[in-house]
Amino acid sequence: xxxxxxxxxxxxxxxxxxxxxxxxxxxxxxxxxxxxxxxxxxxxxxxxxxxxxxxxxxxxxxxxxxxxxxxxxxxxxxxxxxxxxxxxxxxxxxxxxxxxxxxxxxxxxxxxxxxxxxxxxxxxxxxxxxxxxxxxxxxxxxxxxxxxxxxxxxxxxxxxxxxxxxxxxxxxxxxxxxxxxxxxxxxxxxxxxxxxxxxxxxxxxxxxxxxxxxxxxxxxxxxxxxxxxxxxxxxxxxxxxxxxxxxxxxxxxxxxxxxxxxxxxxxxxxxxxxxxxxxxxxxxxxxxxxxxxxxxxxxxxxxxxxxxxxxxxxxxxxxxxxxxxxxxxxxxxxxxxxxxxxxxxxxxxxxxxxxxxxxxxxxxxxxxxxxxxxxxxxxxxxxxxxxxxxxxxxxxxxxxxxxxxxxxxxxxxxxxxxxxxxxxxxxxxxxxxxxxxxxxxxxxxxxxxxxxxxxxxxxxxxxxxxxxxxxxxxxxxxxxxxxxxxxxxxxxxxxxxxxxxxxxxxxxxxxxxxxxxxxxxxxxxxxxxxxxxxxxxxxxxxxxxxxxxxxxxxxxxxxxxxxxxxxxxxxxxxxxxxxxxxxxxxxxxxxxxxxxxxxxxxxxxxxxxxxxxxxxxxxxxxxxxxxxxxxxxxxxxxx
Numbered sequence: 001x002x003x004x005x006x007x008x009x010x011x012x013x014x015x016x017x018x019x020x021x022x023x024x025x026x027x028x029x030x031x032x033x034x035x036x037x038x039x040x041x042x043x044x045x046x047x048x049x050x051x052x053x054x055x056x057x058x059x060x061x062x063x064x065x066x067x068x069x070x071x072x073x074x075x076x077x078x079x080x081x082x083x084x085x086x087x088x089x090x091x092x093x094x095x096x097x098x099x100x101x102x103x104x105x106x107x108x109x110x111x112x113x114x115x116x117x118x119x120x121x122x123x124x125x126x127x128x129x130x131x132x133x134x135x136x137x138x139x140x141x142x143x144x145x146x147x148x149x150x151x152x153x154x155x156x157x158x159x160x161x162x163x164x165x166x167x168x169x170x171x172x173x174x175x176x177x178x179x180x181x182x183x184x185x186x187x188x189x190x191x192x193x194x195x196x197x198x199x200x201x202x203x204x205x206x207x208x209x210x211x212x213x214x215x216x217x218x219x220x221x222x223x224x225x226x227x228x229x230x231x232x233x234x235x236x237x238x239x240x241x242x243x244x245x246x247x248x249x250x251x252x253x254x255x256x257x258x259x260x261x262x263x264x265x266x267x268x269x270x271x272x273x274x275x276x277x278x279x280x281x282x283x284x285x286x287x288x289x290x291x292x293x294x295x296x297x298x299x300x301x302x303x304x305x306x307x308x309x310x311x312x313x314x315x316x317x318x319x320x321x322x323x324x325x326x327x328x329x330x331x332x333x334x335x336x337x338x339x340x341x342x343x344x345x346x347x348x349x350x351x352x353x354x355x356x357x358x359x360x361x362x363x364x365x366x367x368x369x370x371x372x373x374x375x376x377x378x379x380x381x382x383x384x385x386x387x388x389x390x391x392x393x394x395x396x397x398x399x400x401x402x403x404x405x406x407x408x409x410x411x412x413x414x415x416x417x418x419x420x421x422x423x424x425x426x427x428x429x430x431x432x433x434x435x436x437x438x439x440x441x442x443x444x445x446x447x448x449x450x451x452x453x454x455x456x457x458x459x460x461x462x463x464x465x466x467x468x469x470x471x472x473x474x475x476x477x478x479x480x481x482x483x484x485x486x487x488x489x490x491x492x493x494x495x496x497x498x499x500x501x502x503x504x505x506x507x508x509x510x511x512x513x514x515x516x517x518x519x520x521x522x523x524x525x526x527x528x529x530x531x532x533x534x535x536x537x538x539x540x541x542x543x544x545x546x547x548x549x550x551x552x553x554x555x556x557x558x559x560x561x562x563x564x565x566x567x568x569x570x571x572x573x574x575x576x577x578x579x580x581x582x583x584x585x586x587x588x589x590x591x592x593x594x595x596x597x598x599x600x601x602x603x604x605x606x607x608x609x610x611x612x613x614x615x616x617x618x619x620x621x622x623x624x625x626x627x628x629x630x631x632x633x634x635x636x637x638x639x
Contacts (some may be wrong), residue, residue: 001615025543027320028069028131029303032291040294041072048081052105058117058130060085061124066296068132074139082143085121089150091115099154113409116167118154122174123222124297129181130446152178152187161332162201163208166218169198172454173222178232188232194637195238201247201331203634205623208354210329210337211253212267213260217277220246221297224304238637243308245622245633250283250626251314252325253339255346258366259284259526262346263325263339266354266550269387271416272374272454272519272533274359280524286310292525324429325617326623334607336620338427345493345554349425349432351607356417356443361425361434363554365456365490373456373530375518376495376573380436380546381418382444386452387517388416402445417443421546424598426610431502431553433589433597437605440544449546450537451510453497453562455488457532463487463568471534474516479509488535490622494555494567500587501578503540503547510538547602549587584608 031037044063047054055063064081067073070405073081088102097189115271118239125497128136136144153375155175160168175191178184220243227239231554253263260275261283268274281298287304293299307573317323325339330352337350337360344367350360363376369464383390390396396414403413411417421438425609438449465483472478484499499510512534519531540546558564575590577597588597594613601608617623622630 010268028296031296031299032293035393036054037066037294038070038072041070045072046491047258048084050351053084057085057088057101057103057105058124059118061121061128062295062297065124065127065132068128068135069296071135075140075333079137079140079143080206080568082140082147086143086147089147090154091150096521097154098426099150099152099157101151101154115154115158117171118151118158119167119174122148122155122178123170123225124175126177126181126225127297128301138610148178148182158191165198165209166215166222168194169219169222172198173225175255176232176235180229180231188381192232192235193527195235196637199238199634200639201243201385202242203621203631203637205331205335206327206630207246207249208266208335209331210266210327210354211249211261211263212265213274214269214357215267216246217279217282220278220282220305221301224301224308227308228300228304233240240308241633241637244311245630247308247310247316248629248633249308249327249622250278252323252622253341253346254283254318255341255364255366256287256318257368258364258371259289260364260372262341262348262352262364263362264337264348266329267357268359269357269377269391269416269524271359271377271418272517272520273372273528273531274375275372275521275526276524280290280491280526302521303405313629320625322429326620328621334424338425338432338616340427340429340554342430342493342554342556344432344491345495345556346575347427347430347432347552347554349427349480349552351423351425353423355414356412356420358420359395359433359441360423361436361552363495363552364456365493365495367491369491370458370529372528373458374454374533376453376455378419378436378451378453378550379418380438380449380451380548381439382393382446382449382544383417384450385416386450386513386515386537387454387533388418389413391416391590392522399445404442407442408627411442413443417444419449419546422600422602422605423598424607424610426596426598426612428591428593428596428613430555431551433545433549433551433587433611435549435585435598435600436604437547437600438545440482443545447542447544449540449544451502451540451546452538453510454538455536456490456530457533457534458530459488459490459516461487461564464512465572466568469512472512472514474514477511477513480536481509483572484510485566485568485571486510487571489558489564492556492558494553494558494564496551496553496568496571497536498551498571498574498576498589499538500551500576501580501585502538502549502591503545504538505541508539510536512536547585547639548578549585551576551589551596 097112103117179187260453335352339348361378419438425434486497488495517533579586583603586599594612599609
């Protein structure tokens with residue numbers, strides 16, 4: 001009898017252990033660096049107690065999540081912090097932004113302008129309710145519930161266009177979770193409705209905020225939170241499919257060696273090297289890189305991503321050499337981009353602007369010796385802000401006297417802004433012909449525009465035509481010669497630019513400049529193997545208009561001087577066809593593969609013709625090497 005009793009005890013212990021193992025996925029993940037995390041908690045708590053607080057309103061929720069996890073604050077201190085943030089909620093039903101929350105601590109008037117803060121506050125804050133409700137005092141719980149009750153109104157009232165991906169998806173998570181937590185089925189159903197609308201848009205047109213190093217991270221956070229915490233199996237499955245689509249996209253462009261996302265980017269805040277939230281907090285630690293997450297919110301999202309993991313197909317895509325990606329990213333005409341990924345180089349081009357932060361024409365170089373260096377990127381701007389350092393240098397405030405009187409409230413004067421210029425490109429794997437045409441806008445401070453190409457100062461050789469040159473001394477510059485060509489060699493990679501036409505004043509040439517630029521990452525925590533940069537800049541006329549057409553090409557496997565010379569001669573001797581009749585520009589090059597170029601009506605901003613040696617795939621969503629891989633994932637959501 002005693003033996004039987006012991007057997008039952010042992011079985012009971014086993015069952016308890018199994019139950020504990022079953023609960024492991026719901027446990028709060030460990031943080032990689034508790035010491036740094038504790039230091040950040042101390043810093044943020046001190047900042048929050050200043051007058052006015054030096055911590056953003058939305059960051060209070062991020063802080064409280066960690067403070068509750070570590071029991072950093074006393075119950076009355078948690079109450080104080082929640083009541084403080086509650087003062088930033090707009091409680092007047094007659095106010096334009098009723099239910100929303102101010103971004104900072106001094107705004108008044110009931111109109112927040114940018115209505116996204118309520119979405120971010122709730123996205124962070126919901127985890128307090130889901131994970132630590134039992135650690136709140138009755139008064140703190142009451143205050144948080146009041147914040148969320150009012151915020152639900154603000155979330156429902158905020159108009160969000162379908163193409164504003166990160167906020168649209170964030171609202172879906174917020175509504176699904178709020179409805180679930182507070183047992184309000186109508187709120188869950190509202191979230192489900194928006195989810196279905198967005199999934200239909202994604203399945204038909206792709207992700208509007210495509211391949212953004214910042215906002216793809218924000219997108220995937222909300223999708224991961226839905227997948228982890230939703231108790232609705234149908235909603236959970238939809239989140240899994242959307243995550244699958246996103247990861248397939250990201251893996252197709254990702255450079256694991258350098259730890260960055262390649263391809264053309266929408267909304268890339270870093271003009272010289274676009275590595276941000278997506279890479280630092282999610283993709284790189286997912287792929288075995290260093291985990292520098294110091295906030296529980298990000299670690300929870302990462303832990304869910306790690307549970308999902310990458311499929312064998314996604315891993316194969318990331319490692320496939322010489323892949324060619326063609327993707328659609330919105331319903332507006334010609335919203336598509338191409339990316340060719342080789343061993344040490346990738347080259348990408350887009351055909352449409354999404355924002356004044358896009359990176360539409362770009363080349364990335366990376367090798368085992370130098371895994372990270374500045375990207376090669378073109379943009380047109382009117383601030384002499386060649387490297388995109390306007391925001392980092394605080395020039396928005398310094399140049400505020402130049403801001404137009406009718407400057408739009410959400411224009412982002414203090415941010416790094418280039419033009420949303422008209423663009424068109426025809427890309428055939430490792431080369432493209434592009435056209436850019438822009439006019440001075442409200443973010444310009446000069447009467448002229450600049451066409452600038454950022455370059456890494458990491459090349460083994462530089463040439464202009466058949467003339468080999470050295471990197472200019474700091475402060476020096478060298479104008480292109482009559483060939484209007486620039487060549488660079490990095491290890492066994494050749495890079496070429498040929499200016500086909502432009503509207504610069506006679507005698508004005510694109511010029512190679514050495515400003516002594518050296519990029520030091522500050523927004524995220526990583527080290528650059530080489531942060532030195534150069535630039536090629538063409539100053540357009542003083543009438544505020546800029547037009548330029550170029551041919552870019554990269555080639556790998558160049559192992560000697562003879563091969564590099566052959567590469568250069570192939571660019572110099574290629575026939576070029578250019579015509580400009582009443583603003584209709586037709587420009588092409590006759591490559592070894594065939595005719596490559598474009599035809600566009602500049603005055604009407606209309607793309608007329610693309611010349612491809614090989615046609616792009618028909619009716620694509622996300623296509624790699626001629627195989628459509630996006631539609632099979634998303635086709636069931638087309639309504």
